[in-house]
Amino acid sequence: MNAIDSVFDPLREFSKDSVCLVKRCHKPDCKEFVVMGLVGFFVKLIFIPINNVIVGSN
Template sequence: MDNEFTQTAVEGPKQFLKEGISFINRCTKPDRKEFMQITQAVSMGFFVMGVIGFVVKLIHIPINNILVGGA
């Protein structure tokens, strides 16, 4: 019974390690074109989120001053 428990306890991590190694072996590095596309998409996302944050802050500063009364 103890041997069976040990065997089933080791089975899960063993399978996980096997699948992880298989996944890593299937992965490939992006080529230069794909890397540049990903970089441009991430940069555009940062820019858009920054603009949205700036506009929201720009709108809420005067509204907050009106509500608080310039305190």
């Protein structure tokens, strides 16, 4: 019985933590969505030239 518990206890804890995470999550509103989009745009804008320099140096 102890071997079975050692397998199922981590699964129970993982599922419990997953349920807590899903309950805390929410869909972003319009303002959050715009901010995430701008951050992603500027990160891409910065790292594309850096990537070209690294790949182009070969």
